[in-house]
Amino acid sequence: xxxxxIIKETKLIAILRNANPDDVLPIVRTLYKxxxxxxxxxxxxxxxxxxxxxxxxxxxxxVVVGAGTVLDAESARLAILSGATFxxxxxxxxxxxxxTKKYGVVSIPGALTPTEILEAYEYGGDIIKVFPTxxxxxxxxxxxxxxxxxxxxxxxxxxxxxxxxDFIKAGAVGVGLGSALVNTKVETSDEYHDELEKTAQAxxxxxxxxxxxx
Numbered sequence: 727x728x729x730x731x732i733i734k735e736t737k738l739i740a741i742l743r744n745a746n747p748d749d750v751l752p753i754v755r756t757l758y759k760x761x762x763x764x765x766x767x768x769x770x771x772x773x774x775x776x777x778x779x780x781x782x783x784x785x786x787x788x789v790v791v792g793a794g795t796v797l798d799a800e801s802a803r804l805a806i807l808s809g810a811t812f813x814x815x816x817x818x819x820x821x822x823x824x825x826t827k828k829y830g831v832v833s834i835p836g837a838l839t840p841t842e843i844l845e846a847y848e849y850g851g852d853i854i855k856v857f858p859t860x861x862x863x864x865x866x867x868x869x870x871x872x873x874x875x876x877x878x879x880x881x882x883x884x885x886x887x888x889x890x891x892d893f894i895k896a897g898a899v900g901v902g903l904g905s906a907l908v909n910t911k912v913e914t915s916d917e918y919h920d921e922l923e924k925t926a927q928a929x930x931x932x933x934x935x936x937x938x939x940x
Contacts, residue, residue, distance in 0.1 A: 727787065727811075729811040730832050730852055733764050733790070733812070733853065736761065736762065736764060737898075737899065737900040738762050738763075738901060738930065739880070739882075739900060739901070740766065740908055740926070741768065741882075741907075742908055743795075743910060744770070745908070745910040746772075747773040747777055749910075750777045750780065750781065751780055751784055751785075752914065752919065753919075753922065756923050756926070757789075757922070758789055760930055762929075763789050764790050764792070764900075765781055765790070765791045766812075766814055766902065767791065767793060768793075768794040769795045774793065774805075775804060776808075778791055778809050782808070782809025790811050790812065792834075793805030795814070796813050796815045797815065797816075797822070798821070798822060799819070799824065799825035801822075803825055806826070806829045806831055811832060812833075812834055813826045813831060813834065814834040815834070815836050817835070817837075818836070818842055820849050823850045833850055834851065834852065834853045834855050835849070835854060836855040836856075837854055837855070837856065837857070838856060838858070840873060840874060853879070853880050853900070855881075856880065856881045857902075859881040859883050859884045860884030862881075863889065864893045865896065867893055867898050870897075871896070878899040879899060880898060880899060881898050881902070882902030883904070887928055890933060894933055903929060907929060
């Protein structure tokens, strides 16, 4: 599976932060049923590396799995060895990007200002995570497209069902979805998975069915 193309085609990265390790695989299977093909497990989650390994093996050929909240090169290396095919960071760290590219996986460093975004891209970032976009909104992505139209942008933080289509229309190649999609603070159940599938399907429809509408 070509990770970069999958992210750009499906446009949704589901972020699993602090999920119960026992819930990870059932959650990923539910997301897969709704069309989500890219899963991020944050490195500050319990048993993060084990979860990445589990998803990489049990969902091979169905989803691509990456590590998020990667703050240093060694964490990136460990995640890649566990099966991560993309690495996301909240900041620009040259050594982390370099390590990621050394192993031939997709690098998605986080940046906010135009200077940071350009720097991250020049260091080798394949996609730049614009973070946080909670207060910036879709218009900021559109503004960045003016001087930086060649840089693929992935807004993360503050993306929800009300604005996700607007972020795509503004020029984002995809979005990172955290608690607006996967709420890991509540106990899972059949009802939880039913609701998760409905929410994921709603995000998928917003991105793919409403794209380009006025």
